[in-house]
Amino acid sequence: MEVFLYSQHVLFKDFGAYAEGLSQRIIEHAKHTTSKLGRPYQYLQSSKASKEELAMAIREQDGIKAGLICVFACVEPCQSFDLKRDRVSKHLQLVSKERKCLHLYYYYQDREFGLMHVRLQTWLPFTIQVCLNGREWLARQMDRAGISYTKRDNCFTYISDVPLAQQLMDRLTERHWRRFLDALAQRVNPWIHPRTGLDVHSYYWSVRQGEYATDVMFRSAASLAEIYPRLLRHAMFQFGSEEVMRFLQRRTNQRFAGEVSSDLQRRLEGIRVKHRVEENSIKMYDKQGSVLRIETTINNPRRFKVHRPGICRGQKVMKWLPMRKGIADIRRRVELSRAANARYLDALAVVGLETPSYRLLDRVNRAVKKLGRRYRALRPISREDANLFQAILHGEHSLQGFRNRDLRNTLGHADPKTSSARVSRWLALLRAHKLIYKVCKTNYYRITRKGHQVMATALKFRQPDIALLAT
Known part of the structure; x- marks a missing residue:
């Protein structure tokens, strides 16, 4: 942030007024966009309101098939910057601080991803989040490919051609995400547009929380209901700390000083079992009665390794380095999560065998x-x-x-x-x-x-x- 202020010739004492001017420009851009497209701009008194339900209601009411649905504004916590006077040097310092500011939620009906939204923080450093649903994208791809399916909520209970559907889903891994995300950022943040005059680069895109699920579709809800209690018991009694670490590709040696835990939780849909290894986890639960879902969640990718270019003794070489949060390692993230789900299912394969x-x-x-x-x-x-x-x-x-x-x-x-x-x-x-x-x-x-x-x-x-x- 200090380098950016230097490039804009802004003194620390003028930081507040300068940041306020940038924020007002972002808010005015949102209001101008909604007014130009004839879409609603709505301020929400509480951040706890379900913005997705409100956006869906507006979409159904106005019959939106594609494009911007609405923009919501609400005050939420954020990580930003503030000025602090050093008692010793008597100089102003720019420090990172948790505060509250206005956030903008742009809801779109996208032709590829369906209902999605972009969340923009209106105070420096203008953090942005893009939330989309891969299963919505898959549904549209299967429609184009002529694959019949049954979809309930966020889950497929039947797919006529599973191998082809998996091939379609794998295309998301190969997608050029930066180009797509940069285009979204330029829609909502006018300051990163080339014509703004600010010498700023686009965002560094990262995956805040990556979830990868493997669904096992049963022919009937009765079949899953019969075996699911045994799967739960097996997961709790047979999967110890060493097995859980194996699922998430962690070695059980003296260098590991983290925490491993497993727990059961009853939800409205049923019971789920969750295993945690430090910040990352793998869980099993049932969906829509007939789908068994194994889901790996990666919150801290640095616990894993990726084979990528690095520097060794002044030379650029390929080596195993900690995985990054950036989208550059999204392919490796998918590979690790898919392997973790497969190991979990293999370990469950002994449950419910018909062979005595x-x-x-x-x-x-x-x-x-x-x-x-x-x-x-x-x-x-x-x-x-x-x-x-x-x-x-x-x-x-x-x-x-x-x-x-x-x-x-x-x-x-x-x-x-x-x-x-x-x-x-x-x-x-x-x-x-x-x-x-x-x-x-x-x-x-x-x-x-x-x-x-x-x-x-x-x-x-x-x-x-x-x-x-x-x-």
Whole structure:
């Protein structure tokens, strides 16, 4: 902000009057725009009023099909700047301060995104927020592609061609967002227009809170209602801190000093379970009776890494760096969120299996042959095999996989000379039964879908609380 004031030749003592003049120009621009287009400009006495409902009512009343619907003005808290006199130097200082100022809400009926709005702070630094709905965009894209669907509120309960709909949705990741957002900013903020005379750049666009949901559509509400209680119990009893960290791609080591929590909350629509790892979270809930939704929310992207250009020893190289809030990393944000949802659904895959438990375990209770070599039957409920399953399912190993050395450390085998060969034989045994597979050209192993089912079922039978067997 100081650099901007210097460029405009504004002294600190004149900051208040100068900022007031800029704010009045923004408010006058909003009133002129609504008057020119014949749309209402309305001041709201309370910021708690539902602006979306008011905008929808105006849209229906006036039959707005495209363009500006209305502009609402209300006073809300904001982060801005103020002057403070330093007691030692006796000089004025510009400090960041929380205050209240007038905010403008521009509501549009967009041809691509449907009902959307732009929120503009009328006091420096003129912070702007754009709120839009990706599912509204998808609905319009499916209409053009001839895909039939059933939409209830903000949820699709039926889509005739799910793979094609997913391909359409993926286009949002590739969209040139900066061009679209800059055009919106120039509509509402006259000071960033090239003809204003102010030497200012456009906004640095960032994602304040990113939510990515994966919906599982059931054929009927009864089918979801039958299995959903078991999914909730499994999520609360079986997903510990290590599993939750694995979902959100966090490593369980001594460097982690944050907080992990899980909780259940009853809503009007039903019950949702939410797992938090510091500022980020993943949750599960039911929508419209027949849709199971897994949703990852990223509030602090710096907890994750992105492969992007960086400086190393004075040279520009590609390296793994903390993910930014800017829209430049939105593709990576989607990739991480989608992977987190997939891991969560994979972990839930053992719930509600139609195969009886004894049949599932019988598959590994017989000896097998692989490449002419005979491997013994597994004893999934025995103490030795159960300890091995517990070590393999350890959340620390679930992201990258696990190695012989990782299992030795988890099982507490101190002497590598005697224990390495023993663990190698166990790994070969599990590979023969197709519970794990080896990652090509590495020393890492990962669990197969069959492995998740067998090992999770076996461990469940060894739980001390017999009541949990009912889940």
